[in-house]
Amino acid sequence: MGSLLGAVAGVGFLLVALRLSAIRRPGLAARVLPYLRDLPSDVRPSGEAGVPAAVGVFGPVLRTAADAIERVLGGATSVRRRLARAGLDRTVHEFRVEQVLWGLCCFAVAAAYGVLRTLADPGDAVSAAVVCVVAFGVGVLARDNRLTAQVRTRERRMIAEFPTVAELLALAVAAGESPAVALDRVVRRSGGELSGELARVLADVRTGQPVAAAFDALAARTGLPLVARFAAGVAVAVERGTPLADVLHAQAADVREAGRRELIEVAARKEILMMVPVVFLVLPVTVLFAFYPGVIGLRLTAP
Structure with a gap:
């Protein structure tokens, strides 16, 4: 009876150990996704966690x-x-x-x-x-x-990130790297909305899609004209072998100049609003400090 109970307990412990090892074994997604650097860290199949209660x-x-x-x-x-x-x-x-x-x-x-x-x-x-x-x-x-x-918020962030990302990509290409390798370097060393879009482009390239076609897809799904021009310029440079670094430098300079013009236009539109604190806050305080001592002096000297 003792040996039988011992055998049953041993089989039970063995089953528990096997089950625990099966539960702790990482799934296919956990084993594969860490090696896919192109995908974001929060990739999940649709219909799983994240559905509202x-x-x-x-x-x-x-x-x-x-x-x-x-x-x-x-x-x-x-x-x-x-x-x-x-x-x-x-x-x-x-x-x-x-x-x-x-x-x-x-x-x-x-x-x-x-x-x-x-x-x-x-x-x-x-x-x-x-x-x-x-x-x-x-x-x-x-x-x-x-x-x-x-x-609109995402597009403003992409516009703000574009000059820096374009300059980094131009420097990497000018150093002798291919467009795919330069894109990988820029994506790994930058973060933001535009970097995420370029990560999608890099993922398409690594799955076998041509670089020009991947950038054409970026231009198609992006609502910003400057990003579309950037993608079209990269695609044309890759297809025809034109100097890519010069194109990227020129586009980054154009975006910076457009940003300066937009800032000047916004300042011109906000000119009246900028005068509101001066007229209704600074000016009354200045007048008060200038005339109040004189009023007090007149009261003290009046008979």
């Missing part, structure tokens, strides 16, 4: 509401384009679900306010319901405007 619980209802919003608003092509320009790894349907969630949040706030008003005035229920419906629509449109703002 509300989507997991109320998934069918939210999907139905998202389909209804898609039928009412339309513009799936525009949304898909803006999602790509904003660098968001989402589908149009996932974005519609987010719009529904934003609308429900605004609806909940308006409903809470409507309940409080209804308790004070029971005859105001119809207007409260109308406010709730309007709040839902405002939330849906607010998410769309937020996407547009994300696109």
Whole structure:
């Protein structure tokens, strides 16, 4: 009996040890992704972690509401384009679900306010319901405007990063490196939105796509004319063998000059606003300090 119990316990411990080793063994993605430097660190298959809890619980209802919003608003092509320009790894349907969630949040706030008003005035229920419906629509449109703002913010960051990235790439090419090797060097030593786009280009090149075709794809999915010109210039230089360093230096200089002109134009448009603190804050204080001692002196010397 003792030997039998010992054998059973040993088999049990062996099974537990095997199971623990199987659980601790890294998966295929954990073994392969560290060697793919082109991919971001937060790469995950769609449908895994990162899905909101509300989507997991109320998934069918939210999907139905998202389909209804898609039928009412339309513009799936525009949304898909803006999602790509904003660098968001989402589908149009996932974005519609987010719009529904934003609308429900605004609806909940308006409903809470409507309940409080209804308790004070029971005859105001119809207007409260109308406010709730309007709040839902405002939330849906607010998410769309937020996407547009994300696109503009990302494009401004790319414009700010472009001269430095272009100069680094030009220096690497002028040092004798090929465009792919120079691109790899720049991507590994820089960070930002434009660097992420170049990392995608490098990933396409390493998967067998020609350098010119990869840069043409970058120009196609980017909404910035200067990035499109940069990608087109690199593609033409690679195809025809023209000096790439000179092209990159010229483009970086053009972007810096355009940035200076834009700064001067913004300053000219903000000239009136810049005068507001001077007129309403600095000038009254200056007048007060200049005339107040004289007023006090007149009061003291007056009979």
